[in-house]
Amino acid sequence: MTQSPTLPRPIQVASLIQGQWHAATGGQEIRDAAYGQPIAYVSSEGVDFAAALKYGRDVGGRNLRKLDFHQRARLLRSLAAYLNERKAEFNALSHLTGATRRDNLVDVDGGIGTLFSYSSMARRDLPAQKFVLEDDINLLGKGGSFIGRHVLVPREGVAVHINAFNFPVWGMLEKIAPNLIAGVPAIVKPASQTAYVTEAVVRAIHESGLLPEGALQLISGSTGDLFEHLQEQDTVTFTGSAATASKLKVHPNIVRRSVPFNTEADSLNCIVLGQTVTPDAPEFALFVREVVNEMTSKAGQKCTAIRRVIVPRERVEDVTQAIRERLSGITMGDPSREDVRMGPLVGASQRDDVAEVLRQLKAESEVLIGDERPELLGGDWDSGAFMAPTLLLADQPLTNHTAHELEAFGPVATLMPYADLDEAAELARLGRGSLAASIVTHDRPEARELFFGMASTHGRILILNRDDAKESTGHGSPLPQLKHGGPGRAGGGEELGGLRAVKHYLIRTAIQADPTTLTAITGEYVRGAAVTDDGVHPFRKNFDELKVGDSLLTPRRTITESDVSAFAGLSGDRFYAHTDEIAAKDSLFGKRVAHGYLVLAAAAGLFVDPGVGPVLANYGLEGLRFTEPVGFGDTIRARLTVQSKTAKETREGETPTGVVKWHVDVTNQNDVLVATYSILTLVARSANGPAI
Incomplete structure (x- = not known):
């Protein structure tokens, strides 16, 4: 075992509640991903969750609603600039979760970039007002003296964000950006395994003094009885497993008070290689690159990662060999090292969970690549949470449903051959709803046929070819401007999507009045007003x-x-x-x-x-x-x-x-x-x- 000399002494991860830091004693032990050494303890023992919600509504909400959209957007821009100066601190902590420097570009830089993006979008496309006028005037009478319009105003509750372990920075910042623009405060609950990284970012936000008092609170550890105290104006967003989401969204108080609950669940995302793509075509290399990137980035721990690799039956051998060759250049080990391309999973329990799902997948699939222990550049196979990339083959994917049902949330993907485009689209749909898919082809009719064959079950589809590859952000990369979410097992929710996300935290109210009164209320002239x-x-x-x-x-x-x-x-x-x-x-x-x-x-x-x-x-x-x-x-x-x-x-x-x-x-x-x-x-x- 190679012991890292830089591991910190275990810390007690704290919560930020009612403007004060609250640190419990003990709790869940968190170990670093590469060496398995204790680095933190997480507990929310002693937190008054009812008081946290009330403080958010009464203090945070009131302070945010004093500002208009442009003022909030400028605060967000200043906050992004402040956090940008602290990236080195966040990156160093994030390495302990198993994230490499490349992974941090997505999580840390991506999260801060999302703040910049939402600030820009809000200042460009929202009014310098505290409300939004939506759609055109509707004439409700023949003479024009009775008209109607929709107005969006901020919710007077708290946005509760329950996040997954894989993106402790981006996962928080991409969620709070829209609700802060909308004028709604947030309570963030990160996954315990990586809560120490989220806590560091929240500490920086709190120290900056840029956000109004009460705009952001942090729960480190269990949510306790938080759900019991939610009210009608509050909202909940959840990122994680579909099984956990299905339990939370039917909490009696959620149902009784009709609290909006947005789910972004892990899904069996796919990539499809077009039938027209030959091994010598640029698209073939692009396809292989995407598969390997998704298997190794964050060690495959991404909600959008490729789990099903759908290829023409005659290309199975070519694809397998090309993936094997590309994987041979992937170095594994201590994620803080410059020469390491893939780190460990977040922890031993996560590795064991993935191993168990992999065992079930192997019952119906053949292992093409995997089942080995490559040399590590730092880290430890036994104490750490490393797992080698594994590629399986489900030779009869229309009848082998295990690969369409079980997700190994790690560096595992399953190759699935198809006979024609109809069958390829059918295989894609067997995932029963996914966050993201990719179609790799330069043949436009083929791309069109596959897209419309897959669109109903996917939240986002990338058409990748030689023309857009240079600027493409790659398979599944969430972008502030586009929807992140998917139907069916992906949760049926939506995040991001430009200003659509802001509108999740606004209430739509129809106003009916005469033109002069409507103008006086909204501050925008309409025809017929005095x-x-x-x-x-x-x-x-x-x-x-x-x-x-x-x-x-x-x-x-x-x-x-x-x-x-x-x-x-x-x-x-x-x-x-x-x-x-x-x-x-x-x-x-x-x-x-x-x-x-x-x-x-x-x-x-x-x-x-x-x-x-x-x-x-x-x-x-x-x-x-x-x-x-x-x-x-x-x-x-x-x-x-x-x-x-x-x-x-x-x-x-x-x-x-x-x-x-x-x-x-x-x-x-x-x-x-x-x-x-x-x-x-x-x-x-x-x-x-x-x-x-």
Whole structure:
């Protein structure tokens, strides 16, 4: 046995409850993964779980809800930058869990990167408000005086996150980023085996002082009677085994109070090699690389790891040999060493669990690679939790259901041959719901057939080929922008997915009112609401002087045949409905009509103030609709109204600005709407305006 000289003395992992660190005595003993030496004790003995929930709701929730989405997002960005400076500390601890430097790029760097991503998404796509207006206005009456809309507001509870052992940093940060953006506090309960890593990150967060008081609490050890004290506004997310999830989600109090419960469970993810892929094709090498990476990254302890390797029957021997050759270059040992590519499993009990499932899989499958003890570069086979990568062959996978039912949560995968694409898709679906799958092919019809054959049972599918390989993040890698979760045995839940995750922590309420009242409540103008016209052109007002509802009704302009001819010549748009008298008679309009973009340009000419002023730039337009044709001799006018305002963050040396969204209605001489849209402009703010 090679004894590491750097193992720390055992520590007592503490909980952060009601703003104070609480350390019990003793508890579950945790050993390092490579050498099997005691490094920590974990216990939540003495924690008042009811008080923790109440503190989160009363203190954390209230403090977070004082801030708008942009303010919370900026806090998240500052927190990510702070943690980024502490990565070396987190990486060193993470090595004790069996994670290599490569593994830490996913867990530590990936977790911090998720905070940065959510901060950016929220500042870009959410309003600088404490609520979100969802979808368009719904007319509930013929006259337009009764309308409805959906509004999203923060839950007034606590988000309880119960995490798995394999990603002690990313698993926490990817969950708390959306709930903090939403304005909801969190209580995090990491798996005991790696809780000391999570605790170190929470200590750094707490020491930073960046989050409002009560925004984050930590339970190290058992959850005790926590579930007994959950209320209707609380939420629970769980990552781990499907068996544990099925027990927790039917807890009597969860059911009685209808507490939302989101499950992300381990699943039998697969990768499919297309029939058209030959051993000399780039896709063949990509396929082998993904299989080996997923077997060895985190020692196969990933909820998205490849468990089923589905290949054309005629490629079984080629694939086996290629995997064997690539695995021969994988070094195992002490994960803190630069020359080690694969570390141990998280602990001896996890290794024993995997060995037991592997024993059951062997009853119906042949071992192609495995059952050996490669040389270790540090660490100990007997005291540590090492396991060599193992590849099995289920030669009759349509009838051998063990490999579709049992998951060895370690470096174990099963090769499954198929006869045609229908059979490949059927094998993929036999997993009964997975988080992720990959299809490796450069043949687009083949990719299409496989995708639609597999889509209903997979949360995410990567199509990997020579064209996207350079930028691809690989099989199963959760991305902040895309959904992480899957149907069936994968839990039926969703995490990440961009701002969808934020909306999990918001309550959707429908509001029904008249336009003026709805505008007053939401702060966003809707057509039909009362407007303000004080005689000052809105373009002469800076951002801070403008108010939602400020409006301008323009003079009129008559559209002539010469206008249409000039526009056709200038733009090159000589579409027959505008320029051909004879053809236009048989058109939808029965006559020549003005170009829609001529109407748009003419409206701009009516409402734009040409002088130098606070309006700096035009960002573009949204929601353009031409509702009625404009013929020769029709007279149009426009109403320009401030629809909403969003102050922009100002960097040092920049001019303070904000984005103003203007609603524009263009009507004809009969007051009939002919065009409607919104334009976005960049407008200067007052030098002494409110800080952002």
